Amino acid sequence: xxxxxxxxxxxxxxxxxSFGACAKDLSLTALTLTTNPDGSQEYSVNLQILIxxxxxxxxxxxxxxxxxxxxxxxxxxxxRQAFGLQQTPSNQVIIGLTLFMTLFIMTPVYNQIDKSAxxxxxxxxxxxxxxxxxxxxxxxxxxxxxxxxxxxxxxAGMAGIEAVDKPTDLPMTVIIPAFIISELKxxxxxxxxLFIPFLIIDLVVASILMAMGMMxxxxxxxxxxxxxxxxxxxxxxxxVIGTIATSYGMGS
Numbered sequence: 001x002x003x004x005x006x007x008x009x010x011x012x013x014x015x016x017x018s019f020g021a022c023a024k025d026l027s028l029t030a031l032t033l034t035t036n037p038d039g040s041q042e043y044s045v046n047l048q049i050l051i052x053x054x055x056x057x058x059x060x061x062x063x064x065x066x067x068x069x070x071x072x073x074x075x076x077x078x079x080r081q082a083f084g085l086q087q088t089p090s091n092q093v094i095i096g097l098t099l100f101m102t103l104f105i106m107t108p109v110y111n112q113i114d115k116s117a118x119x120x121x122x123x124x125x126x127x128x129x130x131x132x133x134x135x136x137x138x139x140x141x142x143x144x145x146x147x148x149x150x151x152x153x154x155x156a157g158m159a160g161i162e163a164v165d166k167p168t169d170l171p172m173t174v175i176i177p178a179f180i181i182s183e184l185k186x187x188x189x190x191x192x193x194l195f196i197p198f199l200i201i202d203l204v205v206a207s208i209l210m211a212m213g214m215m216x217x218x219x220x221x222x223x224x225x226x227x228x229x230x231x232x233x234x235x236x237x238x239x240v241i242g243t244i245a246t247s248y249g250m251g252s
Contacts, residue, residue, distance in 0.1 A: 065180050066139065068105040071187040072244055073098040078191030079240060082198040083227055084220045101241065105248050112138035140168065143179040146186075146248070151178040190243060198227050 064070060076094045080086075089097075117135030120126040126134065144152075144167050152167060155178045164170055205226070206219040230236075 063102075066143065066176060067102050068183075068244075068248055069098055069102045070180060070183045071190075071247070072101050074184065074187035075190050075194070075240070075244060078187075079194050082191075082195045083231075084198075084202075084224055101244065105245060106142075109138050109142045136172070140172065140175060143175055144168065147175065147179045147182045148185070151181045154178070155181075186247065190247065194240065197230065201226050201230065 113135045117131040121131035155174045159174050201223050205223040
């Protein structure tokens with residue numbers, strides 16, 4: 001039962017901000033919002049189930065877009081393109097490595113959510129709405145730490161928000177897309193740095209083949225072994241994974 005409650009709470013934390021606002025507008029008899037004596041509000045069980053079942057379809061998008069998943073998978077995809085390989089490593093390997101790296105990077109954030117929201121909720125010290133409100137705080141702090149101010153300003157301006165005292169006052173509907181844009185930009189910057197050595201090898205091999213008059217031979221076929229050898233000699237996977245983790249402040 002605790003595992004089911006834990007899973008439900010995690011789903012609600014990821015999407016509670018948006019679904020909470022929508023739920024307040026429901027006027028069905030079975031879907032009620034109760035105000036507790038201390039002023040807090042609690043959704044009915046039927047409404048919680050409705051929110052949870054609706055959230056299930058959005059959980060994959062939330063996991064991808066509100067964590068480090070986007071940056072890692074884009075960097076690995078660019079790295080594969082730099083090798084000139086289409087299927088190696090396979091998509092399954094890239095996605096699997098990305099998932100475990102995301103788990104590694106997001107563990108400190110999860111631990112904060114678990115300590116401040118999940119465990120108090122399981123022990124019935126917090127209501128579901130209070131747990132969602134508290135649990136969103138570490139996730140929002142993680143996203144804001146990786147988000148550029150320019151992207152926040154752009155999205156806030158498009159949303160009609162002129163000024164706030166601090167970034168944490170911005171709604172999640174502004175923070176999430178700004179975070180995604182910043183993640184894509186950072187991933188492309190890392191990918192550009194990774195691409196340069198392989199591009200140089202391609203240029204050198206193409207020049208040598210041209211000078212030898214072997215224009216019918218594809219430079220990609222000749223340069224691929226040298227790319228693989230260079231990547232292995234410099235312990236490339238260690239460097240790439242280490243660079244990605246370091247970009248999130250891991251190990252610093």
